[in-house]
Amino acid sequence: xxxxxxxxxxxxxxxxxxxxxxxxxxxxxxxxxxxxxxxxxxxxxxxxxxxxxxxxxxxxxxxxxxxxxxxxxxxxxxxxxxxxxxxxxxxxxxxxxxxxxxxxxxxxxxxxxxxxxxxxxxxxxxxxxxxxxxxxxxxxxxxxxxxxxxxxxxxxxxxxxxxxxxxxxxxxxxxxxxxxxxxxxxxxxxxxxxxxxxxxxxxxxxxxxxxxxxxxxxxxxxxxxxxxxxxxxxxxxxxxxxxxxxxxxxxxxxxxxxxxxxxxxxxxxxxxxxxxxxxxxxxxxxxxxxxxxxxxxxxxxxxxxxxxxxxxxxxxxxxxxxxxxxxxxxxxxxxxxxxxxxxxxxxxxxxxxxxxxxxxxxxxxxxxxxxxxxxxxxxxxxxxxxxxxxxxxxxxxxxxxxxxxxxxxxxxxxxxxxxxxxxxxxxxxxxxxxxxxxxxxxxxxxxxxxxxxxxxxxxxxxxxxxxxxxxxxxxxxxxxxxxxxxxxxxxxxxxxxxxxxxxxxxxxxxxxxxxxxxxxxxxxxxxxxxxxxxxxxxxxxxxxxxxxxxxxxxxxxxxxxxxxxxxxxxxxxxxxxxxxxxxxxxxxxxxxxxxxxxxxxxxxxxxxxxxxxxxxxxxxxxxxxxxxxxxxxxxxxxxxxxxxxxxxxxxxxxxxxxxxxxxxxxxxxxxxxxxxxxxxxxxxxxxxxxxxxxxxxxxxxxxxxxxxxxxx
Numbered sequence: 001x002x003x004x005x006x007x008x009x010x011x012x013x014x015x016x017x018x019x020x021x022x023x024x025x026x027x028x029x030x031x032x033x034x035x036x037x038x039x040x041x042x043x044x045x046x047x048x049x050x051x052x053x054x055x056x057x058x059x060x061x062x063x064x065x066x067x068x069x070x071x072x073x074x075x076x077x078x079x080x081x082x083x084x085x086x087x088x089x090x091x092x093x094x095x096x097x098x099x100x101x102x103x104x105x106x107x108x109x110x111x112x113x114x115x116x117x118x119x120x121x122x123x124x125x126x127x128x129x130x131x132x133x134x135x136x137x138x139x140x141x142x143x144x145x146x147x148x149x150x151x152x153x154x155x156x157x158x159x160x161x162x163x164x165x166x167x168x169x170x171x172x173x174x175x176x177x178x179x180x181x182x183x184x185x186x187x188x189x190x191x192x193x194x195x196x197x198x199x200x201x202x203x204x205x206x207x208x209x210x211x212x213x214x215x216x217x218x219x220x221x222x223x224x225x226x227x228x229x230x231x232x233x234x235x236x237x238x239x240x241x242x243x244x245x246x247x248x249x250x251x252x253x254x255x256x257x258x259x260x261x262x263x264x265x266x267x268x269x270x271x272x273x274x275x276x277x278x279x280x281x282x283x284x285x286x287x288x289x290x291x292x293x294x295x296x297x298x299x300x301x302x303x304x305x306x307x308x309x310x311x312x313x314x315x316x317x318x319x320x321x322x323x324x325x326x327x328x329x330x331x332x333x334x335x336x337x338x339x340x341x342x343x344x345x346x347x348x349x350x351x352x353x354x355x356x357x358x359x360x361x362x363x364x365x366x367x368x369x370x371x372x373x374x375x376x377x378x379x380x381x382x383x384x385x386x387x388x389x390x391x392x393x394x395x396x397x398x399x400x401x402x403x404x405x406x407x408x409x410x411x412x413x414x415x416x417x418x419x420x421x422x423x424x425x426x427x428x429x430x431x432x433x434x435x436x437x438x439x440x441x442x443x444x445x446x447x448x449x450x451x452x453x454x455x456x457x458x459x460x461x462x463x464x465x466x467x468x469x470x471x472x473x474x475x476x477x478x479x480x481x482x483x484x485x486x487x488x489x490x491x492x493x494x495x496x497x498x499x500x501x502x503x504x505x506x507x508x509x510x511x512x513x514x515x516x517x518x519x520x521x522x523x524x525x526x527x528x529x530x531x532x533x534x535x536x537x538x539x540x541x542x543x544x545x546x547x548x549x550x551x552x553x554x555x556x557x558x559x560x561x562x563x564x565x566x567x568x569x570x571x572x573x574x575x576x577x578x579x580x581x582x583x584x585x586x587x588x589x590x591x592x593x594x595x596x597x598x599x600x601x602x603x604x605x606x607x608x609x610x611x612x613x614x615x616x617x618x619x620x621x622x623x624x625x626x627x628x629x630x631x632x633x634x635x636x637x638x639x640x641x642x643x644x645x646x647x648x649x650x651x652x653x654x655x656x657x658x659x660x661x662x663x664x665x666x667x668x669x670x671x672x673x674x675x676x677x678x679x680x681x682x683x684x685x686x687x688x689x690x691x692x693x694x695x696x697x698x699x700x701x702x703x704x705x706x707x708x709x710x711x712x
Contacts, residue, residue, distance in 0.1 A: 102275040120218060154230065178199040618650035
């Protein structure tokens with residue numbers, strides 16, 4: 001019945017009038033001729049006729065192509081569609097933008113399938129070849145170096161057992177077509193061969209060979225695949241359009257192929273069972289990546305373009321030097337030589353990149369043992385890489401706290417990275433050198449994951465921060481000195497007011513003391529009057545002493561350690577110092593101090609300096625408004641459970657708009673004779689305490705500064 005349909009189709013084609021094809025556009029389908037040109041035309045001729053019926057405005061014909069003819073045919077635009085093995089297709093896809101429109105259903109009896117593999121075989125009576133390892137030192141014939149089923153699939157399996165067909169065989173030949181490989185093995189011309197699956201069965205079906213004469217090497221089993229095979233299975237041949245082929249034509253051809261019945265004469269002649277939508281050819285990409293075949297032959301190599309993209313700044317520097325310093329030819333040539341040396345070193349030894357990093361880097365596996373150790377890590381720790389690799393990194397580098405107590409491995413951030421697969425950054429810790437000394441470090445621990453996303457270790461990047469810590473300490477001391485200088489300057493500005501404030505109690509003491517002398521000289525019996533005068537002397541002495549104590553405390557060098565204090569007490573101490581200026585400027589002071597505030601850890605003198613600076617700025621600003629409206633408010637309050645807020649607000653003219661954005665910058669001031677350091681120093685002091693100093697311009701006028709200090 002099927003042969004009758006095929007004969008009828010040929011008959012109709014022979015007697016169709018020539019005029020039916022006169023205006024038809026020719027379309028060429030290039031087909032890989034892996035079993036010879038005659039076989040290819042017989043198998044695929046009726047498929048071309050079927051497409052002519054489905055798309056009558058085009059005339060299709062088959063062009064058999066050897067393995068080495070496919071690439072030139074596609075590149076030159078000689079063909080419009082191409083039917084090749086998936087391996088060749090993957091390369092055409094990358095090189096020439098060939099795109100698949102359907103995937104072949106192969107036929108085994110009446111069962112369609114769309115996967116295939118490779119089969120490796122030898123003669124049944126060969127006494128020494130039973131598995132892949134036995135091929136070492138033997139001869140093997142494959143179809144072609146670019147044949148996916150006829151060589152590359154088998155190559156992948158041989159590589160998996162450590163066999164390189166180009167190095168470990170006594171002879172590797174290519175027969176060009178599958179049938180020639182089979183007959184060469186049967187006739188004893190080679191020890192073994194490899195072809196695509198179903199070739200042996202098809203040749204046996206037509207009586208060309210006897211399957212019992214052959215033995216399959218590395219046989220695989222798959223219930224869904226009926227052919228003998230030795231390799232993994234891959235998607236069948238794709239039918240693809242070339243880049244220049246119109247999309248409209250490709251869509252019509254794709255629809256026609258997908259509609260072809262399994263028992264169509266064209267399918268029977270081609271020994272296939274129709275077509276399916278295009279499959280995923282990622283398994284073929286993975287095979288090529290593993291074998292480093294085109295288009296992945298450069299995978300993993302450090303190329304010239306990689307070096308240029310990474311070191312473009314060096315090239316740019318060379319160009320600038322060449323343009324502006326042409327007379328330094330020798331210097332440019334030397335830089336060129338160094339760059340070429342660096343390039344060659346990076347191409348051949350990519351792993352040395354780690355050693356060019358200034359930070360210490362080492363890897364850790366899931367057992368906590370070091371896997372690599374770069375040169376910077378050796379220099380920082382004193383340990384050589386061979387002394388650390390394979391040893392527990394925690395026991396060597398991280399075993400003890402700075403106070404000498406043991407460092408529990410469960411508390412180690414590197415170990416915790418293994419447990420939760422989360423990256424960590426530790427801003428301050430210590431590592432131990434080989435000589436038993438320690439040094440401060442900051443480091444990150446990042447999990448390393450495999451292709452399944454499972455953590456297999458971590459990489460630790462660390463650096464010595466001893467110089468950084470010393471610089472921070474120097475900066476803190478410098479800031480403290482600068483703050484003290486600012487306090488002395490502030491007191492110098494307040495000297496006349498403080499002197500006047502001291503003069504009053506001293507004058508009172510002197511007057512009352514003279515009165516006491518006169519009472520005693522008069523032998524007055526009234527002792528109550530004398531006691532009252534003495535009480536006044538004591539009161540005024542205490543008043544003067546309080547001022548002097550605050551002055552001495554304010555000008556001395558404060559300790560860098562924090563102390564727990566009552567913030568209200570600091571405000572009261574500042575009020576003692578600013579009282580003369582308040583009276584002189586006729587400013588009304590309003591204190592709203594929360595008596596329930598907790599004690600807070602600060603550097604007391606520095607906080608007093610900030611409060612004093614803000615209060616004096618407000619007093620100076622109030623000189624610009626009428627006396628009856630000069631008000632200064634200092635308020636303290638609790639901010640939830642987080643901290644304490646201190647607010648200084650005045651009824652002055654407010655902040656100048658042009659200074660608001662950079663008010664806390666150094667040397668920014670609205671005073672004609674001011675240096676612009678007070679607010680900058682105050683801002684730095686509050687930030688050093690982990691707090692925040694902010695400015696507000698109230699809607700009802702004046703200025704407001706708010707200090708937030710955290711409890712912890």
